[in-house]
Amino acid sequence: MTGTSRPVTRALRRIAASWVAVSLAVASLLVVVAPAVAADPVKFGTATASSTYGTSIVFKQPVDLATVPKRVELLMQTPGAAGPGVIDVDAPTKSGSSTLSFNVSLADGHIVPNTTFVARWRVTDADGKTWLGPPVSQTYADTRVDWKTLKGKLVTVHWYQGGDAFGQRALKIGDDAVAQTSQLLGVTETDPIDFFIYADQDKFYDALGPATRENVGGEAHADIRTMFALITPAEINDSWVSTVVPHELTHLVFDTATKNPYHEPPHWLNEGLAVYLSEGYASSYRNQVESAAKDGSIMPLDGLVGAFPTTRDRFFLAYGESVSAVDWIVANKGRDALIGLIRSYADGVSDEAAFKNALGLDTAAFQQAWLGSVGAQAPVRHGPLPAPVGPLPQGWSGAAPNPSVQPGATGVPGAAASPEVNPAIGRPPGATSGGLSVGIVAAAVLVGVGAVLIGVLLVQRSRRPHGAIPLAVGSEPKGADLPPTDRPGSVPWSLPAEVPADVPPPDDPWPPPLPPSAPAPAESPETRPPDQPQP
Numbered sequence: 432m433t434g435t436s437r438p439v440t441r442a443l444r445r446i447a448a449s450w451v452a453v454s455l456a457v458a459s460l461l462v463v464v465a466p467a468v469a470a471d472p473v474k475f476g477t478a479t480a481s482s483t484y485g486t487s488i489v490f491k492q493p494v495d496l497a498t499v500p501k502r503v504e505l506l507m508q509t510p511g512a513a514g515p516g517v518i519d520v521d522a523p524t525k526s527g528s529s530t531l532s533f534n535v536s537l538a539d540g541h542i543v544p545n546t547t548f549v550a551r552w553r554v555t556d557a558d559g560k561t562w563l564g565p566p567v568s569q570t571y572a573d574t575r576v577d578w579k580t581l582k583g584k585l586v587t588v589h590w591y592q593g594g595d596a597f598g599q600r601a602l603k604i605g606d607d608a609v610a611q612t613s614q615l616l617g618v619t620e621t622d623p624i625d626f627f628i629y630a631d632q633d634k635f636y637d638a639l640g641p642a643t644r645e646n647v648g649g650e651a652h653a654d655i656r657t658m659f660a661l662i663t664p665a666e667i668n669d670s671w672v673s674t675v676v677p678h679e680l681t682h683l684v685f686d687t688a689t690k691n692p693y694h695e696p697p698h699w700l701n702e703g704l705a706v707y708l709s710e711g712y713a714s715s716y717r718n719q720v721e722s723a724a725k726d727g728s729i730m731p732l733d734g735l736v737g738a739f740p741t742t743r744d745r746f747f748l749a750y751g752e753s754v755s756a757v758d759w760i761v762a763n764k765g766r767d768a769l770i771g772l773i774r775s776y777a778d779g780v781s782d783e784a785a786f787k788n789a790l791g792l793d794t795a796a797f798q799q800a801w802l803g804s805v806g807a808q809a810p811v812r813h814g815p816l817p818a819p820v821g822p823l824p825q826g827w828s829g830a831a832p833n834p835s836v837q838p839g840a841t842g843v844p845g846a847a848a849s850p851e852v853n854p855a856i857g858r859p860p861g862a863t864s865g866g867l868s869v870g871i872v873a874a875a876v877l878v879g880v881g882a883v884l885i886g887v888l889l890v891q892r893s894r895r896p897h898g899a900i901p902l903a904v905g906s907e908p909k910g911a912d913l914p915p916t917d918r919p920g921s922v923p924w925s926l927p928a929e930v931p932a933d934v935p936p937p938d939d940p941w942p943p944p945l946p947p948s949a950p951a952p953a954e955s956p957e958t959r960p961p962d963q964p965q966p
């Protein structure tokens with residue numbers, strides 16, 4: 432899954448994990464020899480690392496120290512991170528031989544299996560001179576089952592139930608999916624991909640960690656090039672296999688095609704492509720979207736740029752709308768336009784630029800055209816409204832600046848702001864904008880939301896000791912969920928024929944400017960659906 436950029440719960444969970452890890456950091460000192468007259472003031476032995484599933488990851492480094500060091504740190508690199516996190520570890524209080532040790536406890540945090548850590552130790556002496564130890568890498572593995580492994584061109588399948596035929600079938604579907612999606616999106620995949628197939632739900636959810644949604648049947652983690660799927664023994668010969676594998680692997684290739692440090696593509700585009708390539712715009716999705724269009728419950732696409740809703744109906748509808756929108760692009764603008772749209776994100780462009788360049792429509796016009804094609808009216812806007820314009824300084828003669836949330840500012844209901852229109856699809860830009868008439872209540876809501884979020888962040892920061900790093904950070908997994916629905920048996924592994932047709936821009940583009948939105952939590956407060964569908 433991918434959130435407003437990143438799923439908040441997941442991020443916080445990881446931060447919490449790092450806090451726990453660091454709080455348990457120790458430097459176990461096994462001083463053996465006191466005098467050290469070595470030429471090398473700091474001499475590193477062979478670094479080691481080990482991990483125990485669900486318990487801990489331990490890094491150890493034997494050293495010979497000529498003097499008492501001023502500081503000892505562990506530099507720990509996690510997948511996708513720009514650089515290593517630096518963790519302060521208690522320095523030995525004596526010179527001589529000792530073993531530096533750091534224990535990453537998983538008691539209150541979670542690390543997804545197949546995450547590889549690369550760590551090295553840094554010792555600083557009293558004069559500030561530093562010595563860097565050798566790197567040691569450790570892959571955190573799920574050792575609860577005996578994995579069988581089969582290596583293909585790019586994909587390596589790991590499974591523990593089912594015979595070799597099952598593994599071979601899964602591998603072929605996986606390798607084919609990567610090859611075809613790569614070809615379609617014009618990217619070359621060279622890094623291997625691991626594909627873990629769990630046969631029982633408890634182990635599967637335990638591996639993915641807390642806060643995994645009950646509807647999830649597969650998850651792709653682009654940062655560690657790994658996908659996980661739940662395929663029970665009864666489903667081994669089911670068409671589910673030929674859906675879940677291409678779906679999740681599409682996310683990994685999508686990530687390769689769009690990777691950039693600035694701006695993630697909308698979640699609906701990622702999921703829409705995955706469903707489109709693995710199932711097509713199937714009648715089940717089509718019926719859902721059409722009935723939502725009829726009863727006015729359709730969700731605007733700009734509500735689906737981050738995490739999807741959690742209730743069962745809305746969760747599935749989100750996938751239906753996503754694939755419907757992708758289907759619209761292919762049918763009306765052609766397959767090349769879809770590919771161009773996706774690829775353009777690699778340049779870090781905004782949603783507005785991406786849509787305009789690839790489709791010739793701004794995001795509002797695109798959404799309007801898509802809504803029209805499914806017979807839907809523009810949904811009524813709910814939720815926070817744009818902030819009011821703040822008070823202007825005395826003597827101010829220029830145009831009113833963009834409104835922003837300022838605690839204590841007096842709202843000016845009805846005051847016109849500069850009408851900078853935010854993209855209708857995609858995340859609003861960092862700067863706030865919008866110019867709707869709003870009241871103090873709306874401002875209070877926004878301030879409240881902001882305060883809560885800031886509060887959460889401050890709490891997290893304050894609980895995070897110096898040097899702590901989030902575990903397994905980097906890029907969050909992209910597009911992770913796969914809705915378990917009734918699957919069509921066939922997998923349409925090609926895009927439908929192009930139907931190029933220009934769609935005239937609508938007369939009255941929907942919607943009005945978006946309010947500035949705070950990052951939404953990945954989970955909504957909705958209650959869980961009573962039935963828990965099996966994938």
Ligand SMILES: [Zn+2]
Pocket residue numbers: 678679682702705910911912913
């Ligand atoms: Zn997905």
